[in-house]
Amino acid sequence: MTGVAIVGAAETTELGVIPHMSELQLHADAALNAFADAGITARDIDGFATAGFRPTEVAQYLGLKPRWVDGTSVGGCSFMVHVRHAVAAINAGHCSTVLITHGESGKSRVGKAGMAPSPASFGGQFEAPFGVMGPPTMFTVPVLRYMKDYGLTHEQLAMVAVVQRQWAARNPRASFRDLITVDDVLNSRMIAYPFHLLECCLVTDGGGALIVTSAERAKDFPQPPVYIWGTGESSETPIISQMESLTSSRAFRQAGGDAMREAGIRHADVDHLMIYDAFAHLPIYGLEDLGFCAKGEAGAFIWEGNTAPGGRLPTNTNGGGLSYMHSGMYGMYALQESVRQVRGIAPAQVDNVEVALCLGVGGMFGASGCVVFGRQPRG
Amino acid sequence: MAQRPLPRPTPETDHFWAGTRDGELRLQKCHACSHVYFPPRPFCPECSSRDVHVFRASGRGTLESYVINHRPHPAWTAPYAIALVKLAEGPRMMSNIVDCPQTPEALVLDMPLEVVFDKQTDEITLPLFRPAGGAP
Numbered sequence A: 001m002t003g004v005a006i007v008g009a010a011e012t013t014e015l016g017v018i019p020h021m022s023e024l025q026l027h028a029d030a031a032l033n034a035f036a037d038a039g040i041t042a043r044d045i046d047g048f049a050t051a052g053f054r055p056t057e058v059a060q061y062l063g064l065k066p067r068w069v070d071g072t073s074v075g076g077c078s079f080m081v082h083v084r085h086a087v088a089a090i091n092a093g094h095c096s097t098v099l100i101t102h103g104e105s106g107k108s109r110v111g112k113a114g115m116a117p118s119p120a121s122f123g124g125q126f127e128a129p130f131g132v133m134g135p136p137t138m139f140t141v142p143v144l145r146y147m148k149d150y151g152l153t154h155e156q157l158a159m160v161a162v163v164q165r166q167w168a169a170r171n172p173r174a175s176f177r178d179l180i181t182v183d184d185v186l187n188s189r190m191i192a193y194p195f196h197l198l199e200c201c202l203v204t205d206g207g208g209a210l211i212v213t214s215a216e217r218a219k220d221f222p223q224p225p226v227y228i229w230g231t232g233e234s235s236e237t238p239i240i241s242q243m244e245s246l247t248s249s250r251a252f253r254q255a256g257g258d259a260m261r262e263a264g265i266r267h268a269d270v271d272h273l274m275i276y277d278a279f280a281h282l283p284i285y286g287l288e289d290l291g292f293c294a295k296g297e298a299g300a301f302i303w304e305g306n307t308a309p310g311g312r313l314p315t316n317t318n319g320g321g322l323s324y325m326h327s328g329m330y331g332m333y334a335l336q337e338s339v340r341q342v343r344g345i346a347p348a349q350v351d352n353v354e355v356a357l358c359l360g361v362g363g364m365f366g367a368s369g370c371v372v373f374g375r376q377p378r379g
Numbered sequence B: 001m002a003q004r005p006l007p008r009p010t011p012e013t014d015h016f017w018a019g020t021r022d023g024e025l026r027l028q029k030c031h032a033c034s035h036v037y038f039p040p041r042p043f044c045p046e047c048s049s050r051d052v053h054v055f056r057a058s059g060r061g062t063l064e065s066y067v068i069n070h071r072p073h074p075a076w077t078a079p080y081a082i083a084l085v086k087l088a089e090g091p092r093m094m095s096n097i098v099d100c101p102q103t104p105e106a107l108v109l110d111m112p113l114e115v116v117f118d119k120q121t122d123e124i125t126l127p128l129f130r131p132a133g134g135a136p
Ligand SMILES: [Zn+2]
Pocket: B030, B031, B032, B033, B034, B035, B044, B045, B046, B047, B048, B049
């Protein structure tokens, strides 16, 4: 049997506000939990990938002696990309068991890694001088164009947050669990018109880790394997102004299309969907760029309850970056929820998840990674 | 009010910032495939040709999209708009819209714009845009 599977998956013991842990320790806390989940220790890991931190720092901290290292860092979807690279490495025989970690002290900012963009970069020269202040003023800029071209209403955009809160209400680990209405969203503080506070992601602390190995070996681990059926990745732009189109992500289309082709699935095969939601327009772009909705129809699709609890395409069932948690590089938490749903252990469990698709974004529409998971080995 | 974050030109972008100092908006065009592009670089991102040249753009464009930032920024008085301008020659660039109320009512998508040059320091002049034909 060929193929690769997830055999360990865990988040940090705590999520939310964790001022007593450095960013490096958040990586380690998640990794130790993933080791316990898989019934292994650092000695069993021979491949390592991370983003945010240099892999050398985290690997040494954890006591790893990897024969394969991947430091691909393309933003919050880096972990989807790591999964894809791990599949290739395992299939090529470069290593047998890969650990992927994420840790981010996004809220408390304890032992924070990373560096400010250079004033000589494209961002420094062609965006910073015009008053951008992080993702809420960059990731958001395309949406008015989408609203005019496709008739998306302010109410439909707000509904994305309403629906995700419905999922979060079922999740004890979610940061925000009280149900909200469209009016609540539209009456929340304006952050960057047309985005209100409740249409923007949380800022929290946390981490997560995955353990990946061959499907052959996966049978020997305590948890039911979650098989990787297909993956895709792409990059598009370091600055929002240079998206090919303001109403569609080329990176989403490339990564999502490749992952679905490799998995050999059609849209109707997907039982559960995760679309990285740093802001409320992301699920709208994702549903269309993945092909679940025709262009311009995702706002109505969400409005009608299709992605909500009881809907035919359960989406962002942990509550998403809008309500569950968002440390900065949220992709790891989207992957964790996909794994929980396929295992059948999610707090807001969807019935009979055989196929789950997880789409990540990196930077501000800068890059994408996509993973299709299956409960069974790929046929 | 604090100084805006200012760009640090590189050898590849120097002509653009020299242009704004001289009151010109400069773009680049590929001889091989005629592609007009921005931000600056000494080759064509469409066909990889190094046979490209710098030219003076019209300075005209339209308002393609924007947000109005409401959070405090040390160098701005909020709320202020961060805009994407579709230049007449094709490329898109980020800028600010001046001589115009920073409101959804006044900032109408697809409105015609024209460049104005805002000197920040002896080295750096920023290209900003205003409604074409002056304030509404
Ligand atoms: Zn060319």
